[in-house]
Amino acid sequence: MISGTEFCIEDPVFVAYASRGLRPGVASASELAEIEAQCEKEEAICVACDDGMMVIDLRPGPEGLELFVWLAIAFRHGAYERQDAALLAIARDLGAQTIAFVARRRGWARRLGPEWHRRGKDEFMRRVT
């Protein structure tokens, strides 16, 4: 659907619904409420497909516009590998130069491809090609 991917835009309430099965420590209740509020203000959008959901926003970055992933929840195994290209397509369509997210769980460094770079302690960033 959006940007030629499997993702569709969802209502802000979807954030609360999808995050109910989230493991503790990934996002607090207040953080989730803040993310949902950002969607309601149309300063972030919630998108979802069979594989999972994401809340993204667009903000000024070090190299121009940056797509920032607030929240990403996989509904099934292998979601990241299957939807990595979709995230890139959405970023490209939005005119972002970079994509970034803050990792709350360890192990991302091993999982991400070489196009991703660490920025700071637990933040990862990649250029949109």
Next chain:
Amino acid sequence: MSKGGSEVKETSQQRAMTEFAVNQLQDYTKRWLPLQKRLAAQTMESGAAGSAARKSAAGRANVDTQIAFAGAGEGLEKKLAGTGRNLGAAMTGMADNAATSRGMGQVTANQSVDDAYTETLAALAATGRGERAGVSNSLSRQASMSGQQAAMDAETALAKETAVGELAGQFAGYGLQAAMRPKPQPQPLPTGTTPTVLGAQADGFYTNPQAGV
């Protein structure tokens, strides 16, 4: 940074950039959301009885049947040529098969529309459950299904009609050969012989008492 405070003031340029980014995101939503809603509406519409999607699918099924059976008819003509089979009867058989397939094709096409409709409804309903059913290609799948069925039916009909034609041809050929084979004619009895009462005539044996046989 001001003395005694840790807050970093945003410059006007940074503010403008942030505003631009938010506008860009809102434009993106405005661009894609109507398309997404239209797709959902189209799916709802396609499920309605007598909808354009149903008519289109049924029409497609008819055309597929005609194309597939036209090809099969030509194939049958070539296969049956010179086999002694009544081509007219075979072609009538093919026409019956085409009619059956057309009916089946329409049922299949209609069923496909129902499947696409149900799948998409399930996906829309699943939105609130945190999962989405796959619907992306079910509508395109229905378009190819009627064609596949017509082609398969035509192939089956061709095989059936050819088999019947070949069998009839074999019988006809056998009959022709049998008719052309010279029948043994009864020979005139040699002088002085009489048929025996034991029916030796039937075996082609004749007795000649004079010869002592």
